[in-house]
Amino acid sequence: MRLEGGTSVILRVEMNKQMVTFGELVSLIGREGGDIVAIDVIQPGRRMEIRDLTVSVSEPAVVETLADAVKAMQGIHLVNVSDRTFLLHLGGKIEVHSKVPIKNRDDLSRVYTPGVAKVCMAISEDVGKSHALTIRRNTVAVVSDGTAVLGLGDIGPHAAMPVMEGKAMLFKELAGVDAFPICLDTKDTEEIISIVKALAPTFGGINLEDISSPRCFEIERRLKEDLDIPVFHDDQHGTAVVLLAGLLNALKIVGKPIGEIKIVVCGIGAAGVACSRMLLAAGVTRLVGVDKCGAIHRDERYDNEAWNDYARMTNPDNEKGSLSDVIAGADVFIGLSRPRLLRQEDVRKMNADPIVFAMANPEPEISPEEAGAHVRVYATGRSDYPNQLNNVLAFPGIFRGALDARASAINEAMKLAAANAIASIVTEEELNEEYIIPSVFNDKVVPAVRRAVIQEAINSGIARKVPSDFRNLD
Numbered sequence: 001m002r003l004e005g006g007t008s009v010i011l012r013v014e015m016n017k018q019m020v021t022f023g024e025l026v027s028l029i030g031r032e033g034g035d036i037v038a039i040d041v042i043q044p045g046r047r048m049e050i051r052d053l054t055v056s057v058s059e060p061a062v063v064e065t066l067a068d069a070v071k072a073m074q075g076i077h078l079v080n081v082s083d084r085t086f087l088l089h090l091g092g093k094i095e096v097h098s099k100v101p102i103k104n105r106d107d108l109s110r111v112y113t114p115g116v117a118k119v120c121m122a123i124s125e126d127v128g129k130s131h132a133l134t135i136r137r138n139t140v141a142v143v144s145d146g147t148a149v150l151g152l153g154d155i156g157p158h159a160a161m162p163v164m165e166g167k168a169m170l171f172k173e174l175a176g177v178d179a180f181p182i183c184l185d186t187k188d189t190e191e192i193i194s195i196v197k198a199l200a201p202t203f204g205g206i207n208l209e210d211i212s213s214p215r216c217f218e219i220e221r222r223l224k225e226d227l228d229i230p231v232f233h234d235d236q237h238g239t240a241v242v243l244l245a246g247l248l249n250a251l252k253i254v255g256k257p258i259g260e261i262k263i264v265v266c267g268i269g270a271a272g273v274a275c276s277r278m279l280l281a282a283g284v285t286r287l288v289g290v291d292k293c294g295a296i297h298r299d300e301r302y303d304n305e306a307w308n309d310y311a312r313m314t315n316p317d318n319e320k321g322s323l324s325d326v327i328a329g330a331d332v333f334i335g336l337s338r339p340r341l342l343r344q345e346d347v348r349k350m351n352a353d354p355i356v357f358a359m360a361n362p363e364p365e366i367s368p369e370e371a372g373a374h375v376r377v378y379a380t381g382r383s384d385y386p387n388q389l390n391n392v393l394a395f396p397g398i399f400r401g402a403l404d405a406r407a408s409a410i411n412e413a414m415k416l417a418a419a420n421a422i423a424s425i426v427t428e429e430e431l432n433e434e435y436i437i438p439s440v441f442n443d444k445v446v447p448a449v450r451r452a453v454i455q456e457a458i459n460s461g462i463a464r465k466v467p468s469d470f471r472n473l474d
């Protein structure tokens with residue numbers, strides 16, 4: 001599987017300068033399809049020299065042929081080849097830091113025994129104080145069982161960890177939220193529920209991640225019922241928030257009213273179900289869902305109860321058939337499934353000015369090259385194409401707001417407000433086919449989402465604290 005467009009590797013080479021020149025090595029790497037983007041001299045020498053060459057290649061397969069060619073060169077010893085992405089993951093991507101130093105006995109007796117005892121007793125008398133006096137105030141658990149990791153499927157809890165560490169980094173880097181990755185070695189719904197409930201005293205919120213459907217629905221529903229901290233399945237709601245934001249802006253470009261368009265959603269899993277619900281709440285009426293079994297319709301009784309509900313809510317004309325059948329006359333395609341499921345000929349059957357959101361990660365349902373000129377607005381979940389529709393635009397700001405307001409939940413009003421906040425960052429003057437959604441690096445995103453979420457938490461009476469920047473408002 002092609003996982004990413006480009007790859008960057010570091011070649012460590014030992015060079016016998018009497019046998020070969022550096023220029024000859026550079027030419028060879030260029031001829032083999034490598035682009036040298038950095039050179040570090042590791043060990044200089046008059047005769048022998050060791051250098052690290054950072055080389056970009058268009059696809060991973062090039063690395064092998066390039067390395068073979070370098071190895072075969074007279075006067076060059078290829079010491080090793082390291083993939084920069086792997087290097088970045090060595091030892092994991094996050095660590096724990098203390099907020100106060102322990103320099104002397106006085107410090108020690110305050111952070112730990114005996115001083116800590118009175119803080120423990122204060123919390124014991126009023127558990128609510130744990131939100132002020134422990135890491136709960138700013139800490140979220142990122143919980144996965146590794147069953148639906150990106151679009152890679154059920155790769156298990158160990159293999160899920162790099163993604164969960166990545167989510168934790170995004171929480172911290174974008175919104176200052178401390179997040180801890182927790183990958184569980186169980187797929188059992190009841191066990192996951194009881195483990196997360198048991199973990200809850202440590203956290204101010206629970207972000208469920210990459211737990212496959214339909215178990216994710218029950219897990220989230222039960223945890224929401226039983227816990228008084230926000231429980232948010234990111235693949236469902238974070239994705240739905242960002243999708244709606246992108247769609248609202250894309251519809252402005254094509255000038256179509258949301259109540260009149262036909263939308264086909266491919267992949268009725270965690271993200272597909274939640275995105276569809278959000279679209280219906282936003283006024284979409286003609287929505288058809290497609291999964292492996294084709295269009296979800298009311299003449300079928302599905303083992304997956306979520307699909308029976310889905311059939312009742314969607315597909316007003318009870319359309320049947322494959323993706324290729326129901327895509328005819330659609331205005332919008334939303335992919336939340338697997339790579340390469342949408343073909344160019346399918347896109348050609350869509351209405352004028354088609355909108356294609358191919359959101360499967362890491363590889364979309366149709367590549368930009370294939371969608372090309374046939375599509376008016378195209379978006380993916382990836383960061384290397386324009387219009388990145390990815391839940392990373394939502395979850396940091398949503399949890400920042402929920403934690404700051406000590407909200408007991410993240411409700412529909414808060415999600416809708418977050419979607420509108422994200423959409424409104426793109427101004428009318430800026431809006432165009434290649435800019436329907438702000439960048440992850442746009443520093444207006446998190447504050448706007450936070451503000452919208454806090455306001456709705458206050459309006460709906462689930463804020464247990466009013467942040468200071470809201471206290472002087474009417």
Ligand SMILES: NC(=O)C1=CN([C@@H]2O[C@H](COP(=O)(O)OP(=O)(O)OC[C@H]3O[C@@H](n4cnc5c(N)ncnc54)[C@H](O)[C@@H]3O)[C@@H](O)[C@H]2O)C=CC1
Nearest residue numbers: 150151213267268269270271291292336360361381390391
């Ligand atoms: N861009 C973004 O922000 C996000 C993207 N996603 C992507 O959406 C995809 C699904 O994620 P989840 O909903 O979490 O997983 P999931 O496992 O809950 O759902 C995947 C669904 O796709 C269906 N599917 C598989 N093969 C299919 C086919 N040939 N035709 C139609 N449907 C098919 C499965 O049956 C399942 O219902 C993944 O690729 C994931 O990376 C998910 C969340 C956020």
Ligand SMILES: CC(=O)C(=O)O
Nearest residue numbers: 149150151235361391
């Ligand atoms: C972005 C994300 O959460 C996913 O693809 O699963």
Ligand SMILES: [Mg+2]
Nearest residue numbers: 150209210235
């Ligand atoms: Mg995910």
